[in-house]
Every structure is written in C-alpha cells, then in structure tokens.
Amino acid sequence: MKTTTFYLFFAFLLLSWSSYGQSITGTVRDTSGILAGATIRVAGITKKAATTDASGRYQIPVNPGKYTVTASYVGYGQSRKEITLGPGETATLDFILTGSSLNEVVVTGSRSAPRSRLSSSVPVDVVDVKKITRDVPQVSLNQILNYVAPSFSSNTQTLADGTDHIDPASLRGLGPDQVLVLINGKRRHNTSLVNINGSFGKGSVGTDLNAIPTAAIKRIEILRDGAAAQYGSDAIAGVINLVLNTDTSNISASLTTGAYASGESKDDLDGKNVQANVNYGLPVGTRGGFINLTGSYDYREYTDRSGIFTGTIFTDYNDPALAANPGTPAGLDITDAELSKRGLSRSDFGSRVGQSANRGGSLFFNASVPLKQDAEVYAFGGLNFRKGEAAAFFRTPSQLTQTNATIYPNGFLPLISTDNYDQSLAVGIRGTLGGWKVDFSNTYGQNTVDFTVNNTLNASLLTASPTSFDAGGYLFKQNTTNIDFSRKFEDVLSGLNLAFGAEHRYENYGITAGEEASYVNYGKATNVGTASNPVLIPDRKGTVDTRFAANGAAYAGGAQSFPGFSPDNAVNATRTSVAAYADAELNFTDKFLLDGALRFENYSDFGSTLNWKLSGRYKFADAFLLRAAASTGFRAPSLHQRYFSATSTIFTSGAFVESGTFTNDSRVAKLLGIPELKEETSKNLSAGFTSSIGDFKLTVDGYLIDIDNRIVYTGQFAKVTSNPTAKDIEINQLLDQANAGSARFFANAIDTRTKGIDAVLSYTKNLGAGIFRADLAGTYAKTTIRGNIKASEQLAGRETTYFDDASRIYLESAVPQSKANLSLNYSVRKLSFFLRNVYFGKVREATNTVAAQDWYDAKVVTDVSAGYELYKNLRLTVGANNLFDIYPDKVSQANSSSGRFVYSRSAQQFGFNGRYVFTRLNFGF
Incomplete structure (x- = not known):
C-alpha cells in the first residue's frame, strides 16, 4: 500500500510540473462544453502546435512577436485569432468552435486524437444520448440501444430467476460477455449475476448497462470490431464506450411517465413506469474545471401476458373426502369440480409472464480539476440501487411434493426479490511529461445481488415452514489500475502516433449462503x-x-422456485491479471493510415495470451474511404464461470427439476470427464467503406469472427438409475447431497463462426424553416457451430447433453439475425416530430424437443412522438412505442406449457408487452 501511495505521489509531482514562461494559453469549447483533443497551431511556425487536454486547455511557448493562432477540431469549423506578445508576456486566447455536433466525433478504437466516425479505420456508431432521450419512448439504456443500434440486442427476460432483473445484452449476435463496456474510456466492471435459467446469453456474465442513468451520459460510441489487442479481455464482438456529461452552469431535468395500453394489458393499463432525471453541472475554478452531477429515480410495475393454465390443478388427493381412498389410477384430475366447489377459476392460477417490477435510483458524477497548464485530476463514478420482484411458476395444489395444503390450500405464486447494489469510482491524473501525454488511473467497481424468496415454502418442513427466505446472494469486485503514454510526431511522414501502457486488474467473486431453511431438505x-x-x-x-x-x-427441500445457496456453494475467489500493450498509428499520407496494436496479458489462474490487431484506411476522396481490419482476440473465463455452484429449480419438458451446477474441479465433473476451463480465442476480419456525398453519409462493413473454445453452459446430466455403474452410483450420491436431480457445468465445448454485414445511411437537410434528419441502419449476423462438439472420451455418446439443442438455438437463432431501423426526425421552431420503424428478424424456439423448435416470423414495430416547447426550457413530448400493438407469433400448443405461455419466453425479438404510451416533460434553468 505504501509503495502504491509513493508512486501516486511521484506521478502527481511529475505531471503537475510546469515551467512559467512566455506563452499563449487558453481553452477551446463548443456551445455545449469543453473540447478535449482540439488542435492549436501558430501560423508560420511548424512545430508550434498543441492539443487541448481533458479540461479543454492548451499552452504554447513562443517568442515575442505578432502571431496568427488557429483552433480546429474534427467536424467543426476552424477559428482564427491574432495576438501580439511583448517580452515576458503571457496571452490568453479562448476559442469557441461551431459548425457541427460532437455526435460526428469518436475517440474509441484509436489512441490518437479524436476523428470523424466516417474517417476511422474501424466502424463506430455514435449515439447522441442527450438528443435521443428527448424523443424516444424508451427510458432504460439497454432498450434505447436495442431500438437505436441494429447490431445491439437486449430484451427483458421472464421466468429466468435473477436474469429477470438484469437484462442480458449482446453485440453482433455474440454473447453478453463478449462485448467490453467502458466509461470515459475506462473498463467497467461486470455484474455478479450468471445467466443460468432459460434466457438468451445462458451461461454468460454481462455488464449491467441499466445501472448507469441516461442523464449522466453525453454520447455512446459503439465500436463494432474486435479490440482485445487494444482493450483486453471481452472485446471480441466490440466495445461500448459511455462518454459522461461535462456540461456546466446548467440544470436540466426530465420526468417521463407511461404504461402499456395494449389489447392484452390487464385492467386496460399495466406496467406503469415513472422515471425522473436531474443533471447539474458547475465550473470548478477558472481554468476549465467542472463537476457534473446526475440523479435518477425509476419505478416500474410488472406486466402479465400469461395464458390460461389448462393442466391439472387439483387431483383427488386434494379433496379430503377422496384422499383416503383415491381413485384408480391415483391422482385423478378433479380440477373442474374442485374449482366450482371453491368458487375459483383457472385464471386464479396464472404465473405472471412478463417484465418484473422494479424500483430504485442512481447518483452519478463526472469531474475534472486542472492542476497546472499541463495536468489535471479527474474522477467519475456512481451508486445505483434497484429492488426487483419477479414471479416464478405457480405451484398448484396438485403438486403434492412442493406444496402444503394447510399453508396454501389453493397453491401459491412464488416471488423472487432482488436487492441489486452497484458502485463504482475512477480517479486519475493526466497531463504531459517530456512531450508525452500521460494518464494514470485507478478504477474500482462492485456489484452485489441479494435474493429473497417470498410467498413460498420449504415443503420438507411440512406445516412448520416459513413463507419467506433469505436465499443468499452474489458479489463481484474489480479494481483496474492503468498507466498510458501517447505522443504524436507531426514530422514523421504525415503524422505518427505512438502509445503504450500497462494494466493491473484484481477481481473478486463471492457467493454468500442463505438461511438454512432456504436450502435444506x-x-x-x-x-x-x-x-x-x-x-x-x-x-x-x-x-x-x-x-x-x-x-x-x-x-422437495429448500425454498420453492429458488433454493438458497448453501455453505457448500459459498465461495470467495480472487485472481489478478497484468497486461502491457503498444500501439502505433502511422499516416503515410493524408489519405493512407495504418494502425497496429499488440497486447500481452497474463492471468494468475490460467496463464498468458498475446494478441494483435492491424487496421487501415485509404481515403480516395472526400466522398469515399475504404477501411479494413484483422485481429486476434480472447476472453478469459470469468470467475463466475469457474466458481459458481448452486442448486436451481428449472422448468423443462413440462416438469420442475432441481438441477445442480458444479464447478469444473468438483468430484462430479471429474467423474463425468468435464475438463478445466480455458480462455476463448478469436480471429476477426472486417472490411468496409464510408461515403459522404452532400447531405448523405453512408457506412457499410462486413465481418467474420471465428471463436475457438467457446464457453457454454451444458445440458443436464441426469442420474443413471438403470444398471448404474460404480461411477454412476457415486454421481447419484453427490447429486442427492446437493438436493439435485441433474448436473450442469461450464465448458469449452464448441467453436463458432459469426459472419455478417452492417450498413448505416444518414441524411440531414434544412427543410423549410426546420431541420430534417433520416437514418436508415441494418445488420445481418449469423452464428454457426464449426466442427464437432469438443467432448472428452468419458463423454462419448453424451455429446448432445454436453451441448444440447436448446443451447445451440440460444447461440444461433434465439435473437434476430437480421434487424433494421428507419428513423425520421423533423424539428421546426418549437415543434419536433419523430417516427421510427424497427424490423426484427425471425427467431426460433430454444427447446430440446425437435418437433417444437418453431420459427417465429419477422415483425415491424413503430415508434412515434411529438414534442412542443411550451416555454423557454420547458418542453412536452408525447408518443408511443409499438404504436400498432404488434406482438410476436403465438407459440404452438407444444411450447405453451399447458397454456401458461402465449408467446415464447426463450425466443425474444422485442418483447411481448404490446403498445406503450408515454408523456415526458423536459425542463432546465
């Protein structure tokens, strides 16, 4: 600890050192705030140039004389000023640049100066969050991106335990854990949750984007290309960088309320939603420092789109007059007679299929304080808390081993509640040292999810069972320390940018046990x-x-629907990784650029990896640019995948099964021949072009991604009860000890290939007294299995359990392979209009029953809104998501679970809540 403190203090002294001489100094801003990375040049003196730091400041030492100074930034018009300096004088020249929006400028994917998204060597989408949240119906970050960025997919899950509360998200159809999330260019921590129960992204660990309030974000950059050589593990599909707000001297707030007004809504309106945001920025000092604060509150009610259960609710065992002498065969269905006797109907036994209830809030900040002309201290981070409630499957009285007629004479609907805590803090110092830009930072993040199961019981306790249980929870911590150096050499050809650096990362994963009655039989x-x-x-x-x-x-033992974690499941695992990288970007000419990166990374738990990337672009003219990239990548198995173990209640083939997840170093894994986990590796190729012709801007990029040793969550290895061997008997005993009837694992089971194409076309035009903008974007991404399933000799003949059909469909076609959207915006004076159509391609039911692997047709969902400025800084917007109340195709009888499901819970296109109407009030002062 003392050594770390010394290095921090030493770096602070070096970076804050500056000489007090004759110079030109100042800040560069646009109409919204400071511009980091703007170029300042002194006319006629080739080497007299500077780049603004993160606080928008610059300094250029000069001799006495008269000078013309220019400030420029990609996407903005140049500003020019003249100044005369006498001996010993220091002049201040501040610039305000106009002519474009920061929406056209990106920093992700390159360690050089920011550049236009059309001139980057890899595809990067830019989402202007502040602008888009004014018009769109969606309020959570995942859903905003799902409708804005075609290559991004995310949907609210149902009847999937903890995944009901943290939406899995993907890029280019790959897994939630194969996209890296950054905030202000710094690695964001993952959630502590593993997706294990009947949802897209099964077996993966993602990042909870919804923990970050949208009002704290200025823009989002989505790098659609492999970038592990630049940013490290997880960046196989790409990188999502959230750039936080830097606004100052302004308070802005919004209040959004809405509900589902669908033909299938319960009581005409359901799923009511309220979100309140406030953002306040204020300057710190007189040299460009700032602190920007955001607060957010969210409230969401549940929805229910379940069907009428047609299965058995009561048997003769539930009628005291018949129970002593049950019919032949025993367990005769007497549902209709018993419903009539008890004054009930089948609708009283629904399972609440829809989005979970949720409420919570966030506090976020972003700050920068200049120290001297060439250095600044910065910090950002926040807190988020959400309390969620989701329902499980209804336990009917006929399920005798899972109910108790004294406690619940008519069965019960278990409720799984989560307390989701998220916190993060990044602190750093950056400046110049000997001509090099230096950035030293430390980023900490932590996520915990605690589970409570309500309205349930432990059937093995008979009438003594409580009805609420503390089931334990998850914990994940991550601390990342970075030091980065970069420098641009203007005199090498048309410019050479060199960058190098190092990273140390510490990770800690834990499972805490629940109360005894939550897991014991x-x-x-x-x-x-x-x-x-x-x-x-x-x-x-x-x-x-x-x-x-x-x-x-x-x-059955343990809490029904969600058995608690036992002391045998409890774990406190840690690991570290160290990395070093180098990056060179050479402009051979103004038209031709080549970028290369190399990264070495060593993990304490599985070893080392070396990855590279090469990308380039050639600009034929202002209207046309070609670009291409090739790279290798990797994803380290998460600590969750290495150390997660639990017994879970899953619904399969029409029955509830207690299934145990075991670690790869467990005795059960050894007996079955499940190998140790190792890293996933990838090869990425991409090529495309960009074009800007007048008011039209076009990007088209194709790609191919091969992933080897992809980690999957296996199918269920059930007990062997017919002629069991000595090994089978031992496995059965180990499953009994875990209160489980089957076993599942994480394993490097397959190789995959993903290929696709992305296209984005935008058009902006002054039309009449207003501005018209149109955006057309589309993607096609297809993932397939390459080669055979990678099973050990001990698993011969059980490959279809090791990697089953349902897992394959989740991987290949449970989310749309094709997706497109057309957005139209028109703003004139105080009015604005927004219209968007989103095409969601077909998806397939993820089931092991081949005859029931149904395809569901593509659909188009329409969003619309209209806004009006009532007074200065007071704006009212009304509109709807899914204006025409479009639903996915209904499931077949085979996939309805005796009528419980009207729509698929595994194949998610855009959800099945129907039309959502909203009202939003934006105001500021």
Whole structure:
C-alpha cells in the first residue's frame, strides 16, 4: 500500500510540473462544453502546435512577436485569432468552435486524437444520448440501444430467476460477455449475476448497462470490431464506450411517465413506469474545471401476458373426502369440480409472464480539476440501487411434493426479490511529461445481488415452514489500475502516433449462503444400520428420504422456485491479471493510415495470451474511404464461470427439476470427464467503406469472427438409475447431497463462426424553416457451430447433453439475425416530430424437443412522438412505442406449457408487452 501511495505521489509531482514562461494559453469549447483533443497551431511556425487536454486547455511557448493562432477540431469549423506578445508576456486566447455536433466525433478504437466516425479505420456508431432521450419512448439504456443500434440486442427476460432483473445484452449476435463496456474510456466492471435459467446469453456474465442513468451520459460510441489487442479481455464482438456529461452552469431535468395500453394489458393499463432525471453541472475554478452531477429515480410495475393454465390443478388427493381412498389410477384430475366447489377459476392460477417490477435510483458524477497548464485530476463514478420482484411458476395444489395444503390450500405464486447494489469510482491524473501525454488511473467497481424468496415454502418442513427466505446472494469486485503514454510526431511522414501502457486488474467473486431453511431438505436421513434392519439418523446430506406426500413421493427441500445457496456453494475467489500493450498509428499520407496494436496479458489462474490487431484506411476522396481490419482476440473465463455452484429449480419438458451446477474441479465433473476451463480465442476480419456525398453519409462493413473454445453452459446430466455403474452410483450420491436431480457445468465445448454485414445511411437537410434528419441502419449476423462438439472420451455418446439443442438455438437463432431501423426526425421552431420503424428478424424456439423448435416470423414495430416547447426550457413530448400493438407469433400448443405461455419466453425479438404510451416533460434553468 505504501509503495502504491509513493508512486501516486511521484506521478502527481511529475505531471503537475510546469515551467512559467512566455506563452499563449487558453481553452477551446463548443456551445455545449469543453473540447478535449482540439488542435492549436501558430501560423508560420511548424512545430508550434498543441492539443487541448481533458479540461479543454492548451499552452504554447513562443517568442515575442505578432502571431496568427488557429483552433480546429474534427467536424467543426476552424477559428482564427491574432495576438501580439511583448517580452515576458503571457496571452490568453479562448476559442469557441461551431459548425457541427460532437455526435460526428469518436475517440474509441484509436489512441490518437479524436476523428470523424466516417474517417476511422474501424466502424463506430455514435449515439447522441442527450438528443435521443428527448424523443424516444424508451427510458432504460439497454432498450434505447436495442431500438437505436441494429447490431445491439437486449430484451427483458421472464421466468429466468435473477436474469429477470438484469437484462442480458449482446453485440453482433455474440454473447453478453463478449462485448467490453467502458466509461470515459475506462473498463467497467461486470455484474455478479450468471445467466443460468432459460434466457438468451445462458451461461454468460454481462455488464449491467441499466445501472448507469441516461442523464449522466453525453454520447455512446459503439465500436463494432474486435479490440482485445487494444482493450483486453471481452472485446471480441466490440466495445461500448459511455462518454459522461461535462456540461456546466446548467440544470436540466426530465420526468417521463407511461404504461402499456395494449389489447392484452390487464385492467386496460399495466406496467406503469415513472422515471425522473436531474443533471447539474458547475465550473470548478477558472481554468476549465467542472463537476457534473446526475440523479435518477425509476419505478416500474410488472406486466402479465400469461395464458390460461389448462393442466391439472387439483387431483383427488386434494379433496379430503377422496384422499383416503383415491381413485384408480391415483391422482385423478378433479380440477373442474374442485374449482366450482371453491368458487375459483383457472385464471386464479396464472404465473405472471412478463417484465418484473422494479424500483430504485442512481447518483452519478463526472469531474475534472486542472492542476497546472499541463495536468489535471479527474474522477467519475456512481451508486445505483434497484429492488426487483419477479414471479416464478405457480405451484398448484396438485403438486403434492412442493406444496402444503394447510399453508396454501389453493397453491401459491412464488416471488423472487432482488436487492441489486452497484458502485463504482475512477480517479486519475493526466497531463504531459517530456512531450508525452500521460494518464494514470485507478478504477474500482462492485456489484452485489441479494435474493429473497417470498410467498413460498420449504415443503420438507411440512406445516412448520416459513413463507419467506433469505436465499443468499452474489458479489463481484474489480479494481483496474492503468498507466498510458501517447505522443504524436507531426514530422514523421504525415503524422505518427505512438502509445503504450500497462494494466493491473484484481477481481473478486463471492457467493454468500442463505438461511438454512432456504436450502435444506429436512426429510433426508442416513442409514447407519443394514438394508434389512435400517437405523435412520436425520442427515441433511443423507440419501434416504423420510418425509413423503400423500402420493408416496418425497417432499422437495429448500425454498420453492429458488433454493438458497448453501455453505457448500459459498465461495470467495480472487485472481489478478497484468497486461502491457503498444500501439502505433502511422499516416503515410493524408489519405493512407495504418494502425497496429499488440497486447500481452497474463492471468494468475490460467496463464498468458498475446494478441494483435492491424487496421487501415485509404481515403480516395472526400466522398469515399475504404477501411479494413484483422485481429486476434480472447476472453478469459470469468470467475463466475469457474466458481459458481448452486442448486436451481428449472422448468423443462413440462416438469420442475432441481438441477445442480458444479464447478469444473468438483468430484462430479471429474467423474463425468468435464475438463478445466480455458480462455476463448478469436480471429476477426472486417472490411468496409464510408461515403459522404452532400447531405448523405453512408457506412457499410462486413465481418467474420471465428471463436475457438467457446464457453457454454451444458445440458443436464441426469442420474443413471438403470444398471448404474460404480461411477454412476457415486454421481447419484453427490447429486442427492446437493438436493439435485441433474448436473450442469461450464465448458469449452464448441467453436463458432459469426459472419455478417452492417450498413448505416444518414441524411440531414434544412427543410423549410426546420431541420430534417433520416437514418436508415441494418445488420445481418449469423452464428454457426464449426466442427464437432469438443467432448472428452468419458463423454462419448453424451455429446448432445454436453451441448444440447436448446443451447445451440440460444447461440444461433434465439435473437434476430437480421434487424433494421428507419428513423425520421423533423424539428421546426418549437415543434419536433419523430417516427421510427424497427424490423426484427425471425427467431426460433430454444427447446430440446425437435418437433417444437418453431420459427417465429419477422415483425415491424413503430415508434412515434411529438414534442412542443411550451416555454423557454420547458418542453412536452408525447408518443408511443409499438404504436400498432404488434406482438410476436403465438407459440404452438407444444411450447405453451399447458397454456401458461402465449408467446415464447426463450425466443425474444422485442418483447411481448404490446403498445406503450408515454408523456415526458423536459425542463432546465
């Protein structure tokens, strides 16, 4: 700790050192705020140039005389001023640049100065969050991007345990853990949640974008190209960089409220939503420092689009008059008669299929304080808390081993509640040292998810069971320390930018156990006698059942719907990684640029990896540019995938199954031949062009991504009960001890190939008294399995369990392979109009039943809004998402789970909540 403090202090002294001499100094801004990376030149003196720092400041030492000074920035008009300096004088020249929007400028994908998105050597989308959140119906970051960026996919999941509360997101159809998220260019931590239950991204660990309030974000840059050689693990599909607000001397706020007004809404309106945002920025000092603060509050009610359950609700065991002498066969369905007797209907036994309820808030900040002319201290981060509530499958009275008629005579609907805490803080210092730009930073992030199961029971406790349980939770911490150097050499050909640096990352993953009753089966015992003369001793890890329901089956243990984590699941695992990288970007001419990167990374738990990237672009004319890139990449297996273990209730083939997830170093894994995890590796190729002709701007990029040793979440290895071997018997005993009927693992099981094409066309025109903008964007991404499933010899004949059909469909076609949107905006004086059509391609039902692997047709969803400025800085917007109340195709009877599902829960295009109407009030002062 003392050594780290010394280095920080030493770096602080070096970066804050400056000489007090004759110079020209000042700041460069646009109408919104400071511009970092603007170029300042002194006419007639080739080497007298500077670049503004992160606070928008610059300094150029000069001799006495008269000078013409220009300030420029990509996408802005040049500004020119003249100044005369006498001996010993220091002059201040401030510039305000106009003529474009920062929306056209990107910093992601290159360690050189910012450049236009049309002149970058790799494809980068730019989303102007401040502008788009004024018009669109969506309020959460995941859903905003789902409708804006075709290559981005995310949907709210249902009946998927913790995944109901943290939406998995993907880029180019790859996994949630194959896209890297940055904030202000610094690595963002992942969530602590593993997606394990019936959703897209099964087996993956993603980043919770919804933990970041939209009002804190200025713009989002989506790099659609492999970038592991530049940024490290996870950047196989690309990088999403969130650039935070830097506005000062301004308070802006918004209040959005809405609800689903759909033909299938319960009580005409449901899923009511309220979001309130406030953002305030103020200058710090007189040299460009600032602090920008954001607060956000979110409230969301649940929706229910479940069908009418047509299965058995009551059997003769549920009628006291019949239970003593049940019919033949036993368990006769008496549902209709019993419903009539109890004054109930089948609609009273719904499972609440839809979005979860949610409420919470966020606090975020972004700050910068200049120290001297050439250095600044910066910091950003925030807190987020969300409390969610999602429903599980309804437990009917007929499910005798999972219910208790004394506590719940009519069954019960279990509710899974989460307390999701997220916190982050980044602190750094940057400046110049010997002509080099230096950035030293430390970024910390932590996420915890705690589970409570309500309105449930532990059936093995009989009538003594509580109805609410603390089920334990997850924890993930990440601390990343970076030092980065970069320098531009203007005299090398048409410019050479060199960059290098190092990174140290510490990660900690933990599982905390729940209360005992949440995971124990109290009906278990161990026989210490003989088979003919048994002596049973109560043993929570025993293999002998002692408590049985009326039908003779053993009662289930643990909290129904979500068994708690046991002390055997509890873990506190850590690892570290160190990395070094180098990056060179050479402008051979003003038209031809070549960029190369090399990165070495070593992990304490699995070893080293070396990756490279080469990209280039050639500008034939102002109207046409060709670009291409090739790279290798990697993704380290997450600590979650290495150390997660639990027993979960999953719904498969019409029945509830207690399935255990075991680590790869467990005895069960060894017996089955499950290998240790290793990193995923990738090869990325991309090529495309950009064009700017008058008011039209076009980008088209094709790509191919091969991923080897891709980590998947296996299917269920069930107990072997027919002629079991000695190995099978031991496996069965280990499953019994975990209160599980099957076993699942994480494994490097497959190689995949993803190929596709992205195209973006934009058009902006002054039309009448207003401004018209049109954006047409589309993507096609197809992922397929390459070669055979990578199973060990011990798994021969069980490959279809190791990687089952449902997992393959989740990977290949559970989200749309094709997607496109057309957005039209028109603003005139106080009025604005917004219209968007989004095309979601077909998807497939993820199931192991081949006959039920149905395809669901493509759909088009229409969004519309209109805004009016009531007074200065007070604006009202009204509109709708899914204006025409479009729903996905309905599922077949085979996929309806006896009527529970009207729409697929596994194949997600755009959700199935229907039309959403909203009102938004924006104001500022």
